[in-house]
Amino acid sequence: MNPAPPHPELVTLGEVMGVAAATTPGPLATGAALRLGWAGAEATVAVGVSRLGRSAAWTGRVGEDAMGAMVLAGLRAEGVDVSGARTDPAAPTGLMLRERRTADRLRVTYYRAGLAGSRLAPEDLDEARMAGARILHVTGITPALSPTARAAVEHAVAVARAAGVIVSFDVNHRERLWSRAEAAEVLARLLPYADIVFAGPEEAALFVPADEPERMARALTGLGPAQAVLKLGADGALAVADGALHVQPAVRVTAVDPVGAGDAFVSGYLAAVLDGSPVPERLRLAALCGAFAVSVPGDWEGLPRSAELGLLAAQDISR
Incomplete structure (x- = not known):
């Protein structure tokens, strides 16, 4: 068994909330059954990387409450280092209420404004840990939560960039949190720090003219990142890396959630980066991880472990 690295290979920061999800379709009503869990974009990436055999750490704030304890215990159980996480006595852990209004329509309500996750601040960050990582991963969700969370992300990418750490940036625009204009202004400041940027076409259009995906990806690389990866849903994904185009079809599965x-x-792509894999293999692993995720209810529960990849690796590829 190889000894654990002195620093986690991937470090990420952001918000994790508790999740109360309806277990059956229909409107919420007295006596409805709910499944309790937790979710957060950056934490999901950390779990995915950990399940694929690489080391990952998550930094953020949770409340000094049962929900916060559940979040931290859950991340630890997935092998994610949470020693840099902070419990906040002044604010409770946020909550996401997920209602399956019909069999194929979700309705989500967030309780997060001013709560623990949004109170992340630059002083919560361990600069030595970030500087010692191989990848720092951030998203466009955290800067939208509060001025202090925004400052934390901007400080993190500056520290990582100065230390020569790969900076991964998933645009992950959330219209409920802020307008496209505000998001474009703030997130454009992160692009020059990023080595890898992930976006959907609508997210990429925050920064570059709407066009066909390859041209948008190439335009994104003109803003700083060496690699631009466009997530195209059922149409798969493509990447422009160091000027070369790589295309990945989607993996055929029955989508559940x-x-x-x-x-x-993103977790699959970054795990492959840590493995030293070339871009086509990064995209292939990323597509497999996305397929596993949509095949299972929940945010991170369906993420694959390395030994499970063969279950879908031989699946037909949609073209």
Whole structure:
């Protein structure tokens, strides 16, 4: 058995909330059954990387409450280092209420404004840990939560960039949190720090003119990142890396729950980066992880372990 690295290979920071999810379709009503869990974009990436055999750490704030304890215990159980996480006595852990209003329509309500996750601040970060990592992963969700969370992300990418750490940035725009104009202004400041940027076409259009995906990816690399990866849903994905185009079809599966698919995709890509794999293999692993995620209810529960990849690796590829 190889000894654990002195620093986690991937470090990420952000918000994790408790999740109360309806177990059956229909409107919420007295006596409805709910499944308790937790979710967060950056934490999902950390779990995915950990399940694929690489080391990962998550930094953020949770409340000094039962929900916060559940979140930290859950991340530890997945092998994610949470020694840099902070429990906040002044604010409770946020909550996501997920209602399956019909068999194929989700309705989500968030309780997060001013709560523990949004109170992340630059002083919560371990600069030595970030500087010693191989990858720092951030998303566009955290900067939208509060001015202090925004400052934490901007400080993290500056520290990582100065230390020569690969900076991974998933745009992950959330219209409920802020307008496209505000998101474009703030997130454009992160692009020059990023080595790898992930986006869907609508997210990429925050920064570059709407066009066909390859041209948008190439335009993104013109803003700083060496690699631009466009997530295209059922149409798969493509990457422009060091000027070369790589295309990855989607893996055919029966979709059960689309939540978390993008973060699962990112976790596979970054795990392959840590493995030293070339870009086509990064995209292939990313597509497999996304397929596993949509095949299972929940944000991160369906993420594969390395030994399970063969279950879908031989699946037909949609073209």
